[in-house]
Amino acid sequence: MKIELNHLSKTEGRGSFKGSLLEGQITEAKMISNEGARLVEGMLLGRNFADAPVITARICGICPVVHVLTATKAMEAAMDIKVSAQTIKMRELLERAQIVHSHGLHLFFLSLPDFVNIDNSLRLIKQFPCEAQAAIKVREFGTKIVKAVGGRIVHPLRAEIGGFKVLPDKSELERIMEIYDETLKAAQTVVKVFQKLKFPEFSRKTDYFSLQNKKDYAVIDGDIASWSGKKIKPAEFLAHVEELHEMNEVVKRTRWNKKAFMVGALARLHNNYVKLSPEAKKAWKGFGIKLPTWNTTYNIAAQAVELIHSVEKCGEILEELIKMPFGPAKNHYHIRAGKGVGAVEAPRGTLYHYYEIDDRGRILNCNIITPTAQFLNNLEEDLRAYLPEAAGLPDAERDCRLKILIRAYDPCFSCATH
Amino acid sequence: MTKKPTIAIYSLTCCDGCEFAILDIPEKLLELLKHAEIKRWRLLDEKCPPPDETYDICFVEGSAITKENLELLKNLRERSKFLCVLGNCAEFGGIHRIKNWHDKEQLCKYVYKYAETIENPKIQNIEEMVKFDFVIPACPVSGEEFYRIVNEMLAGKKPKIELRPICYECQTRGYECILQKGQICLGPLTIGGCSAVCLGSKMPCWSCRGPLPEVKLRPDAYKNLMKFLSERHSKDEIDKAMEVFGMKDEYLKLSQQ
Numbered sequence: 001m002k003i004e005l006n007h008l009s010k011t012e013g014r015g016s017f018k019g020s021l022l023e024g025q026i027t028e029a030k031m032i033s034n035e036g037a038r039l040v041e042g043m044l045l046g047r048n049f050a051d052a053p054v055i056t057a058r059i060c061g062i063c064p065v066v067h068v069l070t071a072t073k074a075m076e077a078a079m080d081i082k083v084s085a086q087t088i089k090m091r092e093l094l095e096r097a098q099i100v101h102s103h104g105l106h107l108f109f110l111s112l113p114d115f116v117n118i119d120n121s122l123r124l125i126k127q128f129p130c131e132a133q134a135a136i137k138v139r140e141f142g143t144k145i146v147k148a149v150g151g152r153i154v155h156p157l158r159a160e161i162g163g164f165k166v167l168p169d170k171s172e173l174e175r176i177m178e179i180y181d182e183t184l185k186a187a188q189t190v191v192k193v194f195q196k197l198k199f200p201e202f203s204r205k206t207d208y209f210s211l212q213n214k215k216d217y218a219v220i221d222g223d224i225a226s227w228s229g230k231k232i233k234p235a236e237f238l239a240h241v242e243e244l245h246e247m248n249e250v251v252k253r254t255r256w257n258k259k260a261f262m263v264g265a266l267a268r269l270h271n272n273y274v275k276l277s278p279e280a281k282k283a284w285k286g287f288g289i290k291l292p293t294w295n296t297t298y299n300i301a302a303q304a305v306e307l308i309h310s311v312e313k314c315g316e317i318l319e320e321l322i323k324m325p326f327g328p329a330k331n332h333y334h335i336r337a338g339k340g341v342g343a344v345e346a347p348r349g350t351l352y353h354y355y356e357i358d359d360r361g362r363i364l365n366c367n368i369i370t371p372t373a374q375f376l377n378n379l380e381e382d383l384r385a386y387l388p389e390a391a392g393l394p395d396a397e398r399d400c401r402l403k404i405l406i407r408a409y410d411p412c413f414s415c416a417t418h
Numbered sequence: 419m420t421k422k423p424t425i426a427i428y429s430l431t432c433c434d435g436c437e438f439a440i441l442d443i444p445e446k447l448l449e450l451l452k453h454a455e456i457k458r459w460r461l462l463d464e465k466c467p468p469p470d471e472t473y474d475i476c477f478v479e480g481s482a483i484t485k486e487n488l489e490l491l492k493n494l495r496e497r498s499k500f501l502c503v504l505g506n507c508a509e510f511g512g513i514h515r516i517k518n519w520h521d522k523e524q525l526c527k528y529v530y531k532y533a534e535t536i537e538n539p540k541i542q543n544i545e546e547m548v549k550f551d552f553v554i555p556a557c558p559v560s561g562e563e564f565y566r567i568v569n570e571m572l573a574g575k576k577p578k579i580e581l582r583p584i585c586y587e588c589q590t591r592g593y594e595c596i597l598q599k600g601q602i603c604l605g606p607l608t609i610g611g612c613s614a615v616c617l618g619s620k621m622p623c624w625s626c627r628g629p630l631p632e633v634k635l636r637p638d639a640y641k642n643l644m645k646f647l648s649e650r651h652s653k654d655e656i657d658k659a660m661e662v663f664g665m666k667d668e669y670l671k672l673s674q675q
Contacts, residue, residue, distance in 0.1 A: 009460040012434055036431035036483020036514075037536045042525030043516040047658055054621075055662065058513045061435025061558065105441070109462060119464035122451065136444045143442050151619035153442050154435040154558040158619045165620040245531040252530070414433050 001391065005399060007034060008406065010110040010121070012062050013413025017406060019383065021391055029383040031376055031406070035417035037250045041366045049075050049335070049361040050161060056353065056368065057155045059418045062105070064155045065098035065146060066346040067353075069220065074353040075161045077340030081333040086326065087163040088220070093317040094149050094159065095219050095344060096310045101142030101153075102347035103265070103303045103310070106410050108135035108190060111300050114404045115197045131193050134186035138307065141176070141183040145314060148172045163330025173322050180315045187311045188283070191304045195286045199301070200401055203294040204385040206260065206378055208267035209237075211345050217268070217275040217309060219345040225271045226261070227292060234343035238352055241369065251416045253377045254369060260377035263349025264410065265302035266293075280309035296382055297408040303347075335361040346371050348410040372409075372416035379409050423474040423572060425450075426458040426467075427504075428494055430480030430487040432512065435558040436505040437461055437479065446565040453572050472497045475571060477554075479504035481514045482547060484537050495548045500571065503550050504564075506557035506626045510664030511541035519661055541664070552577055557626040557663055560612055579611050581630055584623050588614035596622055600650055602659040606643055607633045607669075626663040629672075637672035644673070 003019040014034035020027045040059055044052060052071040057064040069091055076083065108131070109121040118124050125132040143153045148168045150156025158165045212231070213222030224230075224237040243252040255261075269276075269284070270292055276284070287301045337359040343352050349371025356365040386405055390398045427437060441447065441461070450456075454475075458467045476498035482488040495501050506512045517525050518541055526533040544550055554567055567577040584605035588595070591614060597603035603622035605614070607629050616623055633639050647656050660666040 007460070007466065009464050009466075010462065014429075014460075034484075034486070036481070036487055037526065037530070037538060038431065038483070038514055039517050039522075039525050039529050039538070040513070042520065042528045043513065045520075045525075045528065048655075051658070051662070055513055055516075058433050058435070058557065061433040061438045064433070064435065113464065121462040122456070125448070139442075139444075151621075152615055154439045157616055157621040166618075247532040247535040250530075250536065417431075 003387070003391070003398070003402070005402060005406075008403065010113070010407065011411055011413060012060065013415070013417065015411060015413040017383070017402065019387055021387060024388055024391075026384045026387050029380050029387055031380055031411070032249070033251045033413045033417045035250060035413050038418055040418045041368055044363050044366045047363050049078075049355070049357050049363060052353070052355060052363065052366070053160065059368070059370075060412060060415045061154050062102055062412065063098060063346050063348075063415070065094050065150060066344050066351050068156060068159050069095060070342040070344045070351045070353040071355075072159060072161050072342070073344065074340045074342030074355050075357070077342060078338035078355055078357055079333060079336050079340070080338065081162055081331065083163055083331055084327060086324070087330070089317055089321060090149055090164060090168070091159065092220050093314060093321070094146060094156070096313050096317070097142045097145035097149070099142075099219070099306060099310045099345075099347050100314060101139045101146070103307045104135055104139035104142060104190070106347070107194065107300060107303055107307065108132065111407050112193065114400060114407060117400070128193070131189060134189035137186040138183055138190060138311065141179060141311065141314070144176050145318070148176060160330065162333050163328070165329065167326050167329050168321070170322055173318055177315070177318050177322060180318070184308070184311050184315070187308050191283050191286070191308060194301060194304045199295065199297050200404060201295070202297060202382070202386055202405070204382055205294050206262050206381070208262050208270045209256070210263060210268040210271045210350060211343060212271050217272045217313075224343065224350070227267075227270045234352060235341045237343075238341055238354060238367070238369070243369065243373075251373055251376060251413075254374045255377060260381050261374065262296060262378045263371050263374050264299055265306050265347075266296060266299040267349065268345060269302040269305060276305065277309050277312050279312060280305050283308050296378075297405055299408045299410065303410070335359070348372060348412055349374060368418055370412070370415040370418060372411045372413065375409055376411070376416065379406065379411070422453065422455045424457040424472075425454045425568075426473040426476045426498070427456070427461075428458070428476065428478045428490065430478065430491060430508065431483040431514070432480030432505070432507040434461070434479070439558045439561040440564050443561040443565065446561070450565065450568060454568075470497070473499070475500045475502060475568070477502045477504045479508050481507045481511050481541055483514060483539065483541070488547065491548055495550070500552070501548070501550045503544050503553040505559045506555065506663050509544050509553050509555060509628065510668070511543065512557060512664060513662060515541040515664035516661045517541065519666065543664075543667075555579070555609060555627040556612055560615070563611060579609065581632070582610050583630060584608045584610045584612070584614055584617070584627075586610055587612070588617040591618065593617045594620070596620060602647060602651055602656055604643070604659070604665070607640055622659075624659050624662050625665045629665070629668050634672065637675050640669060640672045
């Protein structure tokens with residue numbers, strides 16, 4: 001029996017699923033990227049270090065912020081550049097705002113239709129007018145922040161190595177702060193929709209990897225932590241990660257210590273639950289899910305909880321920035337040879353950039369490992385575990401269940417096929 | 419009641435950023451839906467369209483990297499009354515075109531173990547692949563400009579982009595000229611209409627909207643700019659800036675005129 005889901009809709013980039021069962025045994029369960037090979041790592045070779053954030057932003061139209069920040073941090077690590085507390089705050093604001101608008105889109109417009117059996121997200125707006133308006137409002141809060149701080153929503157312009165090219169206009173930040181209260185309410189409205197959903201029953205043990213630090217629900221800095229108790233520096237993580245290439249495939253899957261693992265909202269929530277805000281914890285309790293859970297479709301629930309947490313954190317940082325007198329936009333630095341790793345939490349999991357540059361700032365080597373490339377093995381193992389059960393269902397229902405699981409991961413085939 | 423015109427939005431290999439630029443102005447999208455039917459947009463719709471589905475206006479973003487990409491592009495041309503190219507990747511090949519300036523086999527080997535099994539064609543301009551009716555330029559496209567142009571099309575007007583250089587928009591907004599300050603900025607050669615968004619953030623213009631037709635006809639402006647830039651920068655630095663949005667071939671042609 002063959003099960004094929006060709007050119008899945010409602011994902012970032014294009015991908016397909018191919019599965020085969022023979023007498024109830026899985027013989028194949030594979031995710032395939034339908035994007036062309038883009039060779040971004042290759043095209044960076046020989047270029048100036050400052051081009052890395054500009055070019056890698058173009059890997060992904062939904063999460064360009066995280067590519068800009070990760071490339072920037074990796075270059076700063078390579079040249080041992082320190083940045084100001086103000087720069088760190090603005091970067092954190094950008095990343096959390098990116099998570100707000102990406103999660104808002106994925107939750108409501110890409111994932112929800114599967115659960116309520118509507119095939120067109122625009123029709124969803126008619127069926128859930130209040131909730132749709134709430135989702136649009138939350139997304140707008142995120143996109144407005146990215147525009148104010150980054151200069152543009154898609155492929156932001158202002159963040160650079162050493163700091164920012166231009167500082168945000170405080171009156172713009174104040175105007176965004178005026179919609180904070182209604183945004184938080186809207187986020188809660190969106191979350192309520194998901195608390196009422198019936199998630200598929202599923203469980204397969206894995207390991208969860210994410211950033212972790214002492215002060216916060218980490219997104220832009222920290223060590224790499226796993227649910228199984230590992231705690232290592234990002235560079236050490238990269239030293240032990242295997243990238244596997246198979247013939248005719250444009251995505252390189254990854255394993256850590258020979259095993260598949262999970263990254264993303266559910267991984268972050270497992271590793272950093274205690275750092276969630278009280279409101280976000282309350283939202284998680286509203287789902288009634290106990291930790292640890294090995295049901296990866298709950299990644300959607302974790303995204304919903306992160307939506308609330310991220311809106312609140314954006315509000316906090318906005319207030320701080322509005323009150324503080326701005327210092328210089330960027331720190332001056334000297335170009336020197338070196339190697340460096342950057343790791344930042346993208347909406348769908350930890351993104352790694354590695355660069356080696358020479359003493360004139362030219363890129364000698366580079367490696368980018370995206371969240372989707374990391375979790376693709378884990379998703380395929382989940383699909384293997386899930387298929388025998390789903391195979392007995394009527395075709396339409398079976399396909400819908402498979403899509404719920406695939407979309408719950410929030411895969412980005414554009415990023416994976418960089 | 420007359421039937422609403424049908425629209426489709428397709429993408430080839432790219433970041434999908436032009437689609438997000440459209441999605442990020444939801445009020446304009448909802449308004450558009452009153453006047454047109456979006457028959458196919460995979461970002462928001464589950465249905466797989468029949469292979470012979472036709473469209474009044476079809477937007478295509480992204481570069482043709484796989485054979486499947488190229489076939490789809492040609493096929494969409496056949497099925498659409500009006501084919502509108504969306505963004506720099508579709509028009510000039512975008513960042514993907516950088517590989518044309520390298521040993522592309524070597525580049526592929528750097529990324530993939532089994533490089534020989536990976537499709538790795540030379541990246542081309544849109545006019546080398548299909549006939550098209552209009553281009554909405556830039557990386558990414560401006561959502562505002564997209565809706566203005568779509569609405570003009572729906573009103574039966576011939577859509578238009580003002581042909582004046584980026585410098586006009588930069589200077590009228592009072593932005594500091596970073597070309598004068600020594601950066602590689604191609605603003606004087608480039609089609610405006612983006613509100614000089616990059617310059618507003620002190621990011622130089624690298625011509626993602628493409629060269630002005632008058633620059634192509636009379637390359638004096640190009641030659642003067644190159645003379646100015648080459649006093650301050652190496653040829654390699656200038657070339658690399660032009661490669662990012664697929665402009666190097668365009669401007670090379672001018673230097674030979």
